[in-house]
Amino acid sequence: MTHLNFGQVRFENVGKNYGDFTAIPDLNLVIEPGQLVTLLGPSGCGKTTTLRMIAGLETPTSGRIMIGGQDVTRLPPNERDVSMVFQSYALFPHMSVLENVKYGLESSGLKNAEELAFKGLDLVGLREKAPRLPSELSGGQQQRVAVARALVLEPQVLLLDEPLSNLDARLRRLVRTEIREIQQRLDFTAVYVTHDQEEALAVSDRIVVMRDGRIEQDGTPFELYESPASEFIADFIGEANILDCDISSIVEDSAHIAIGDAKYLLRNRNHSVGKAKLAARANSIKLNKENTTGLTGKIKSAAYLGDHFQYEVLSDLGDLFVIDNETNHQLENGTTVGIDFDVRGLALIGGKK
Template sequence: MTTDRGGDVRLSGISKTYGTFTAVHPLDLTVPEGSFFALLGASGCGKTTTLRMIAGLEEPTTGSVLLGERDVTGLPPYKRPVNTVFQSYALFPHLDVFENVAFGLRRRGVKSVRGQVGDMLDLVELGDFARRKPHQLSGGQQQRVAVARALINHPQVLLLDEPLGALDLKLRRQMQLELKRIQTEVGITFVHVTHDQEEAMTMADQVAVMNGGRVEQLGAPTDLYETPRTTFVANFLGTSNLVPARFDGRSGDDLLLRAGDAPLTLPTARNGAAATTGPVLLGIRPEKVSLVPATDAASVPDGRNRLTGTVRATSFIGVSTQYVIDSPVCAGFEVYVQNVERDTRLVPGADVVLHWNPAHSFGLDAAQDIDAGSASVEEDAAA
């Protein structure tokens, strides 16, 4: 496949409707050239439909798809400089690994394929498996064959539709690193669809979090995690404690809040809520919070945000212990404490003080659904 190398993937006003159902609302999105880009969201959010419109497998209801300066909206899939890797891999069972990878070259009439196929198998670290059939490979090895078969066509963009979904957890994590290594080596644009937050955060340079056919937030994984702009992103990417509070004034570069009787501080720069008066949700990630028995309250340094509560439950998960705290201002407050020196006093029923650096807090508009994007809500929606 010939490509005019270079250029971003640009979606302009693109949408997709099926009868009265809108799968993707009008969307403007730019995928930078040479980046690893993830479309992340729960089932039915529109991410796969968006990918299929880039591939040419779905016709947009409105809008256009541009690769570089080239408008490919009206082109069939085989005329677009893209290749797609699906969760099923779709390898030819009767062909060995070598011939699976060589298939695209042979179909285009390329006579000398040995060198190109050898180089591609080396890239995916399968050089010693060239004469094996797909059924003789592990799931991870089959996935790498599918990637090699797509990349040998030198696409401008590689599209990956839940490519790791069929793998077990340990292999999936290994393949996340492998895919990122391959993308870095070949330097082409990868657009990856996934519902797995860890997968997106591990591999992608930029992530578009999708919800209900719209992009909820777009940015680098660290930005999305540290400064979510909506409750959906705060809850969908990991876990967030969202404390209902009210604005109570200013002090220099900080906003002063009050949750019940507890004074809290929020840096103005980390306030994602439009308002600076009235109700607000103060967010804090569980691993940012420290936990001490109430009898040690005097040991908490000045300048920390603090809340009181009672331990409801604990869960030992190896690298950390997870605590669920019932506070007067926030039931079910979660805290993750690394298992370095475990405090045996932190047991269910113990009174505790939660405290954290105000700089790790973020503010969100209290008019939003506080549970949007949480696992329980997503499971209910899928049921």
């Protein structure tokens, strides 16, 4: 199959109800072939329901779903040419790694199942683990086996449902890097569900942020972080303080803004002169107890987290959450500090469409 839509996923006016509850009101979304698109959002936002509808584990109440140009809305999972990697790995505990990977191949009647299974294990660097049982592997290795098992079926679309949530922080970083490297090398379409913003930023070509069953913003990691469309996006993609500011003038694609008496030049996203909302990333706020001549605040609470300090600061702008990873001395509660901003961590929110 070589048609141009191979691997494309398309939602056309898709709705999903559970009795009187509307989980997805009206979803329109296109995932292009070869992209890794992450569905991101808080619990209950509809991201998992959306993934399950692609897999055929849930049936839309309205609209249609296309995969590779084919209407699959009413097709069962085994007729959709998709594979899924589950949060719980879902490996057969009594089977070896090799047997797990070749299980789906043998079920499809392929005579060279073992050869293909070994190739799948080569993809994830686990050929030498072929005779082991899943219980003899680490959590990261088990997840890589689950990825290999899904990939050997050569699906149009690989679905990953919170694939790293059972791993510790270090393993999450390692395995997400491996998943992304394999996806880019093989150029397959992947739909990835997570509630972890850092994970989404690290692996995605595009991020679709969902809220209450709707798409809040859809864009590249850079676009979502640098140009949040709403206060929700600004606070959800990276921790941000939402501040009031004044735009005094617009010059081409830049805006001159004022936060109190301080002035900054920021990239403009279709804003006009006047009042605006600003996202100030927690690590963009600079505290200085030696210079308190401009905007000031008072340390309300402080915490040491090894590679950085976290502060809550009372100021005329409101309570500010600050991450300081530049200094090596903790500021005590009650300390008066000067407040400044690094423009790299400031972003105007929204703007006219």
